[in-house]
Amino acid sequence: MKILVAVKRVADPDNANRIKVSSGGDAIDASGLEWKINPFDEYALEAALRLTENGASPKKREGEVVVVTMAPKEAETTLRSALATGADRAIRVEAGDDDLDGRVVAHALRKLVEEEKPDVVLMGKQTVDGDSNQVGQMLAELLDWPMATFAATLRQEQDGSLLVGREVDGGVLSLRVRPPCLVTVDLRIVSPEGVYSSLTDPSFKYNEGVRFAPLPAIMQAKRKPLTVRPLSELTDVALTTKYTKFELPAKRSAGVKVKDVAELVQKLTEEARVL
Amino acid sequence: MRKLCLGEIEEDLILPFPEISAPEREMLDTVKTSLDQLFESHAADFAEWDRAGEFPESYLDELREFGLFSFVIPEEYGGMGFGSAAYSRALQQVAMYDASTAVTVGAHSSIGMRGLLLFGTEEQRAKYYPKLATGESIAAFCLTEPSSGSDAASIKTRAERQGDHWVLNGEKIWITNGGIADFFTVFAKTGGPEERRNLSAFIVTRDMPGVSVGPHEDKMGIRASSTTTVNFENVRVPAENLLGEEGKGFKIAMHILNSGRTGLGGGCVGGMKRLIALATKQANERVQFGKKISEFGLVKKKVGEMVIDCYAAESVVSMVAGFTDSGHKDYAIEAAISKVFSSEALWRTADEALQIAAGNGYMSEYPYERAMRDSRINRIFEGTNDILRLFIALSAMDDVGQNLKEIAQSVRGVFNDPIKGFGVLSDYALRRATLATGIRREHFQFTKLPEVLKAEQEVFESATRELAEATDRILRKHGKGIIGKQFASARLAEVMIHLFVFASVLSRVTSSIQKHGVNGAQREIQICRAFGFRVRRHMQIFLHEMEENADEDVKGLADHAFELERYQWDTI
Numbered sequence: 001m002k003i004l005v006a007v008k009r010v011a012d013p014d015n016a017n018r019i020k021v022s023s024g025g026d027a028i029d030a031s032g033l034e035w036k037i038n039p040f041d042e043y044a045l046e047a048a049l050r051l052t053e054n055g056a057s058p059k060k061r062e063g064e065v066v067v068v069t070m071a072p073k074e075a076e077t078t079l080r081s082a083l084a085t086g087a088d089r090a091i092r093v094e095a096g097d098d099d100l101d102g103r104v105v106a107h108a109l110r111k112l113v114e115e116e117k118p119d120v121v122l123m124g125k126q127t128v129d130g131d132s133n134q135v136g137q138m139l140a141e142l143l144d145w146p147m148a149t150f151a152a153t154l155r156q157e158q159d160g161s162l163l164v165g166r167e168v169d170g171g172v173l174s175l176r177v178r179p180p181c182l183v184t185v186d187l188r189i190v191s192p193e194g195v196y197s198s199l200t201d202p203s204f205k206y207n208e209g210v211r212f213a214p215l216p217a218i219m220q221a222k223r224k225p226l227t228v229r230p231l232s233e234l235t236d237v238a239l240t241t242k243y244t245k246f247e248l249p250a251k252r253s254a255g256v257k258v259k260d261v262a263e264l265v266q267k268l269t270e271e272a273r274v275l
Numbered sequence: 276m277r278k279l280c281l282g283e284i285e286e287d288l289i290l291p292f293p294e295i296s297a298p299e300r301e302m303l304d305t306v307k308t309s310l311d312q313l314f315e316s317h318a319a320d321f322a323e324w325d326r327a328g329e330f331p332e333s334y335l336d337e338l339r340e341f342g343l344f345s346f347v348i349p350e351e352y353g354g355m356g357f358g359s360a361a362y363s364r365a366l367q368q369v370a371m372y373d374a375s376t377a378v379t380v381g382a383h384s385s386i387g388m389r390g391l392l393l394f395g396t397e398e399q400r401a402k403y404y405p406k407l408a409t410g411e412s413i414a415a416f417c418l419t420e421p422s423s424g425s426d427a428a429s430i431k432t433r434a435e436r437q438g439d440h441w442v443l444n445g446e447k448i449w450i451t452n453g454g455i456a457d458f459f460t461v462f463a464k465t466g467g468p469e470e471r472r473n474l475s476a477f478i479v480t481r482d483m484p485g486v487s488v489g490p491h492e493d494k495m496g497i498r499a500s501s502t503t504t505v506n507f508e509n510v511r512v513p514a515e516n517l518l519g520e521e522g523k524g525f526k527i528a529m530h531i532l533n534s535g536r537t538g539l540g541g542g543c544v545g546g547m548k549r550l551i552a553l554a555t556k557q558a559n560e561r562v563q564f565g566k567k568i569s570e571f572g573l574v575k576k577k578v579g580e581m582v583i584d585c586y587a588a589e590s591v592v593s594m595v596a597g598f599t600d601s602g603h604k605d606y607a608i609e610a611a612i613s614k615v616f617s618s619e620a621l622w623r624t625a626d627e628a629l630q631i632a633a634g635n636g637y638m639s640e641y642p643y644e645r646a647m648r649d650s651r652i653n654r655i656f657e658g659t660n661d662i663l664r665l666f667i668a669l670s671a672m673d674d675v676g677q678n679l680k681e682i683a684q685s686v687r688g689v690f691n692d693p694i695k696g697f698g699v700l701s702d703y704a705l706r707r708a709t710l711a712t713g714i715r716r717e718h719f720q721f722t723k724l725p726e727v728l729k730a731e732q733e734v735f736e737s738a739t740r741e742l743a744e745a746t747d748r749i750l751r752k753h754g755k756g757i758i759g760k761q762f763a764s765a766r767l768a769e770v771m772i773h774l775f776v777f778a779s780v781l782s783r784v785t786s787s788i789q790k791h792g793v794n795g796a797q798r799e800i801q802i803c804r805a806f807g808f809r810v811r812r813h814m815q816i817f818l819h820e821m822e823e824n825a826d827e828d829v830k831g832l833a834d835h836a837f838e839l840e841r842y843q844w845d846t847i
Contacts, residue, residue, distance in 0.1 A: 036308075081305045212312035215342025215355055218305050 001063040001160070001179070001197075003048040004118035005087070006109055007041035009071055009078045010129040021246045028246055037078050040124020044185045046210040048122050049086045050195035051156055055204040058211070062199060063119075064088050068112060070095045070105060076226065083221035084213035090226040099231060101241035102134035108234040109135070110142040119179040120162070125150050125186050136184035146177040152188040156198045279774055280671040280767075282743030284736070289778045290723050292590075292786040293597020299361045306355075307368050313341055314372035321373045324499040325645055329491060330375070335455060338376070339410030343369070347384045347392060352404035359534075360596035363541030370545030374649035375499035377542045382451035382500075383407075385535030386657065387414025390460040390476055393534060394519035394527055399478065407458060412480075415456035417447040417505055418528055425662045427462070427474075428525055432507065434463035434475060441465075441477065441517070443485075443510040451656070453488045453503030457481040460531070461507065462524050474524025478516040485510035496648030529607070532657055534599060536610040539657055540592030543617035543650075547585040547624045550646055554578060554628040557635070568631070577627040579805070584620035586802045590779040591616055608670050611663040612775045615768075618653035618660060625650040667771055668764035672757060675746045724781060725788050727800060734807040735777055738814045742770055745821055762826045770817045773810045780806050 011019060012034040020029040037045075045067065052063040067082040069075050070093040079090040093108060113121060126133035140147035152172070153165035161178040167186065177183070189195060192205040213221070258264045269275045278285055295303065317334070324330055338344070346362050348354025357365060362384065370377035388407050391399060391414075406412040423429040432445025443463055450456075459479040464472040479486060489504035519527045555578060558569035568574050595613040598606040629636035629643040636643040654660045724732045746767065753760050784803045787796040836842065 077301050077304050080301065081308060084305055084309075207316075210312075212309040213305065214309070214340060215306065215345055216353065218302060218309065218342075219350065219355060221305075222302070 001052055001120065001156075002116070002118045003051060003063065003065050003120045003122055004113060004116055005041070005045050005048045005065060005067045005082075006105075006121065006123040006135070007045065007067055007069050007078065007082065008038045008127045008129075009035045009069065009075045010038045010127055012036045013039070013128050019248070021248055025245045025247055026243075035074070035078070037081065038124055038127045038129070040126060040128070040185060040187065042124075042210050043187060043190045044122040044124050045082055045085065045087065047151075047154055047183075047185050047189050047195050048120075049211065050200070050206065051120070051154065051197045053086075053197060053199065055196070055200035055206060058086070061086065061088065062197070066091065066116060066118065068093065068109070070100055070108060070231065072096055079226055080218075080221050081213065083224045083226070084218040085211055086213075086217070087224075089224060092226065092228050093231050093234060094228055095231040099239075101239050102130075102132050102138060103240050104231075104235060104237055105135050106138035106142055107237045108231060109139050111234040112229075113139070113143060117180075119160075119181075121145075121180075121182040123182075123184055125184040136182060140182040143180075143182070145180055145182050147182045147184075148175045148177050149184045150186045151183050152186050152194070154183065154185075154189065154195045156196065158198055160198075278674070279739055279771060280675050280743055280746040282740055284721060284739055284778075286721055286723060288598075288603075289594070289782045290721075290785065292779075292782040293360065293593060293600070294786075295360050295364065299358070302355075303361055303364055306365055309341075310365070310368045310372075313337070314369070314376075318372070321375070321499075322642070322645065325375065326498075328493060328498045329501070330379075330499045335379075335410075338380070342408075342410075343376075343380050344383050344410035344413060345408040346380070347389070348404050348408040352400065353408040354404070358596070359537045359599035360593060363537040363592055363596050365541075366538050367541040367545035367548070370542040371549045373499075374542070374546060374646075375497045377545065378451060378497045378500040378652075379413075379455075381535075381538045381542055382416065383410075383414045383456075385538030386416035386531055387452060387456065387460060388458060389416075389531045389535050390518045390527060391478065393530060394476070396515075398515065399518070403458060403478070412457040413452055413455050414458040414460065415450050415452040415505070416531065417450050417459050417461045417479075419449050420446060421448055425659055427528060430462060430464060430474065432461070432463040433472075434465050434477060434512070436465070436514075437511075439514045441512045441514065443477065443479065443507040443512055445507050447505045447507075449492070449502055449656075450488075450505045452501050453505050454491055454501035456501075459486070459505060460518065461505075462528055463507075465521055465524075473522035474528065475521045476518035476524045476527045477512050478518055479507070479510060479512055483510050483512065494652075496645070496651055498648075533607050533610045535657065536614045537592055537596040537599065539653060540588065540595070540613045540617040543621040543653055544585065544589045544592060546621050546646065546650060547581065547588065550621075550624045550628040550643075551578070551581050551585060553642060553646075554581065554631045557628075557632050574631055577631055581624045581627060583802050583805050583809075584624055586783075586799070587776050587780050587806055588613075588617040588620045590783040591776045594779040594782065608667050608771075609775060611658070611667050612772045614657065615660045615663050615667070616772055616776050618650075621650045621653060661765075664765045664768040664772075665761060668768040669758065671771060672746055672750055672764075672767070675743075675750055721781075724785055725793075727788065727793050728781060728784065728803060731777075731781060731803050731807040734811055735774065735781060738770070738774055738777075738810055741814060741818060742767075742774065745770075745818065749821065762824070762830075763821070766817050766820055769813055773813045777806055777810045 011030070015034055018032060022029050048065045049058070052061050052065055054060070054062070065087040066089045067079055067087045068091040069079060072094070076092060079092060083090055091112065121139065123136055125136070136149060137147065148164035148166065150166050151164045152167045155163040157163055161176050162181065162183065164175045164177060164183060166173045166175065167188065190209050192208055194206070196202060258267060265275065342355070345354040346357045346365055348356070350356040366377055366381055369380055391403060403412065407414060418427055418430070420430050420432060422431065432443065432447065434441040434443045443461065445463060447461070457480055461477045461479045462474050463477060465475040466472045485508040487506045487508070489506070492502040494502060555569070558574050558578065559567055561568045591613045595606060595609050598609060625643070625647040629647055632641060632643050635641045638644070720736050721732050749763055749767065750757060753763065757764065780803050784796060784799045787799045793800070
């Protein structure tokens with residue numbers, strides 16, 4: 001099976017409090033931010049690796065995993081990390097964050113999918129910076145492929161179709177999709193029993209979370225192919241999202257402790273004026 | 276840098292601050308992420324393994340598989356091919372999680388197999404590198420013996436040549452990785468009669484008959500790392516396992532230790548970074564007298580000093596790693612300084628972090644007491660800090676002494692060769708005049724430091740002048756007798772240590788200002804200023820105590836106690 005995984009690097013959410021807005025409010029000041037792979041995309045990569053191996057012998061890849069990102073050169077670190085954990089090949093589409101919105105990304109990915117002809121496209125359900133949650137759905141529509149979003153479990157069946165478990169209110173919704181198809185993943189996909197390829201024994205359990213690259217694999221990753229494509233080769237659609245202003249959320253002021261319910265009610269009535 | 280005692284500032288050596296190359300930085304970034312994931316998965320285990328006093332075999336297998344033993348082995352042999360700077364940084368990341376792991380990995384890469392890296396033949400490398408890279412073979416450095424610690428030249432292990440073999444006999448103690456190693460770099464005496472024997476280095480492997488190791492030592496800290504005795508009883512070592520030249524073992528041992536120092540330094544910096552994270556969190560959470568204790572001045576002082584120490588240690592370790600990586604040959608003093616400073620900075624940091632946590636800090640439930648136990652060894656192994664202090668002072672004074680000898684000789688020769696004599700004399704006179712008057716000329720001042728560091732630059736320059744004058748005076752006073760004047764030497768070493776560390780800080784802050792501007796480097800400028808005050812304080816103490824001190828009283832009291840072998844007084 002060939003899987004294309006779309007990833008984005010985002011400002012490290014653990015250091016999100018360092019985000020600054022430029023003085024005019026027209027942009028986010030990215031200086032001093034640490035970058036890392038969008039967590040949901042990292043889970044998608046892990047899911048792709050699990051789908052293309054026998055869990056008991058994860059060093060042997062059955063099929064091909066291609067990672068793609070759209071970003072400046074610095075993001076190649078992210079791609080190399082993905083290659084080190086097991087992906088076979090990487091593509092970087094040369095683009096700045098200002099050149100992209102969900103629609104542009106979806107159109108560019110469509111062209112790449114047509115060229116690469118993967119069986120499955122995997123990506124995170126959304127990125128943790130823009131949080132727009134659009135690209136997967138738009139891409140499936142553009143490709144006219146079946147799609148399953150927010151996957152919490154993935155099982156590859158003997159006939160090659162994927163049984164996708166989606167956590168919905170009140171239970172789990174199961175969808176069977178037949179490749180070629182697109183799946184976006186949620187965080188529980190990387191639980192020990194999140195993903196099973198048809199090769200992995202049903203009694204096998206993965207370690208919780210994503211795998212990490214041992215040092216020899218990091219060295220090998222330096223020699224794995226990484227191609228760079230200009231954005232203009234893939235799409236010419238224009239940006240449709242325009243940002244008018246950025247502002248930081250208001251600082252939260254310290255809370256107060258109340259003695260009893262009476263005081264609470266009094267404060268809610270007189271100070272907060274919500275009662 | 277040894278020219279500091281001559282009053283010279285080797286600016287080209289110090290500037291620009293060495294940087295890790297972009298491709299190496301990119302790789303380190305990935306390595307760091309992976310190391311974090313590996314060690315976070317064991318976060319709860321380290322304390323338990325410390326109590327148990329050893330690592331489970333499965334953990335060592337995990338380290339092997341992860342490739343932790345491959346850091347410094349060249350790429351073509353399956354290693355990471357890290358230079359000193361990258362290696363030091365990687366080891367820092369290991370030490371942020373567990374000192375026992377850092378020591379296990381460090382003893383392998385910094386010293387255990389470093390002889391092979393520096394002096395190995397092509398055949399030796401081809402034979403041992405692949406297994407050392409995978410950790411199938413873990414390496415250990417075997418120098419210390421029951422009766423020879425700091426005095427390495429006095430070892431008793433003997434290697435006798437018999438045909439195409441050497442026969443090795445002797446006992447080594449406190450060998451890190453002894454219990455898990457398969458590859459030993461062993462130092463033994465070779466050659467004819469006792470007084471003419473010299474040290475030679477050998478590669479010995481565990482499978483050679485006659486190699487045995489003692490039980491796992493029960494230690495104060497780094498408890499999960501393996502420390503054992505290693506015995507050699509009629510071990511037949513093939514002639515081709517001689518490492519480097521026969522009889523050059525002492526130099527080889529010193530070269531290995533010098534070259535490995537940035538590993539230890541990196542480990543110390545990692546330990547400090549972890550402690551600063553722990554202590555600041557603790558101080559922000561702990562409330563006393565209705566305030567977070569991080570709001571109190573004395574807690575701020577501790578944390579501020581920790582930050583200065585950590586930055587300074589990181590700078591000097593990076594500087595020495597830069598010397599190594601750029602092929603600079605003569606950096607033994609600087610390497611020694613980086614080891615002394617970083618190991619003591621870590622000790623101070625561990626001590627103060629524990630003090631901030633106070634009662635909690637003393638409890639084994641918290642990480643501070645283990646950090647303190649783990650830190651202590653760094654001031655002892657790979658050359659005790661006391662011996663290194665004497666080494667730093669005496670090597671530098673040797674240079675000044677050579678200079679003085681030149682004067683002495685030229686004065687004698689003045690009548691035979693007046694022109695030559697005059698040349699040397701006038702050069703010396705000029706140097707003296709410069710020192711005395713403070714009139715600047717080349718090599719006596721920095722020319723490339725930014726304006727904003729003007730005051731710090733002056734602190735450095737005047738301290739250098741004072742150091743040179745003082746060295747001159749010490750040597751004139753004691754002559755050759757300086758060898759026995761350890762009090763004076765240690766004082767001199769203290770100033771040299773602080774000056775070289777200060778030079779590293781100045782260099783790093785200069786780079787930072789160039790990159791981020793004065794505003795962007797504001798905090799680092801503060802560190803530089805604070806460190807400048809430390810330098811001045813040490814200088815003042817040094818200058819004062821050189822003239823006036825209680826050395827003779829202190830020595831007399833020590834001799835008195837040695838005679839009684841106890842403390843004399845009581846109040847009943």
